[in-house]
Amino acid sequence: MKVLKDKILKEGKVLSDTVLKVDSFLNHQIDPAFALDLGKELAARFEDNSITKILTVEASGIAVAMATGLALNVPVVFAKKKRAATADPNVFSSTIYSFTKDESVDIYVNSRFLHPSDNVLLVDDFLAQGEALRGMVDIVQQSGASLAGAGIIIEKVFQGGGRALRDSGVRIETLAPIASLAGGKISFS
């Protein structure tokens, strides 16, 4: 998506060879009109897939997930973080490792919000090592729902998470795939 790539080049800050900051429009300050356009683009890629629900993880996935849900006219569920979730029979939960924060965190979704009849689209702002997506796939499987795929705004392809998930059969659509951040330079694939 050219307009997204241009915005990343203009406003993105490369913090290291693996971390890109896009907090001026995506995950700290949000550009609402732009977020709606991102959601429309993700929705367009899955418009023929009879999606019934969007699933993301709080907090940074929520804006684009809501935009996608608005475009597809379906509810948006966000997995919550940091709760000793495994003992509660009313939640689906998974543990994911965040390489940006260097910590493991439990994510959970109340079982009222995902059903075997659902066809779920996962949405997130970034795909790096694939842990957040893997945790969401795990939760969808626990619920018995179908998984239509994942829509990602920025995929750092060089971190390999996308390849592993695609190899396991998950359809992933990415609006801005990044091949490298080496030397502070953003290169798209």
Ligand code: 5GP
């Ligand atoms: P993964 O679980 O795929 O390793 O990482 C995905 C999650 O980590 C995303 O939900 C996102 O919040 C965060 N993340 C990963 N890489 C970056 C990055 O380069 N910049 C920012 N701002 N967040 C990132």
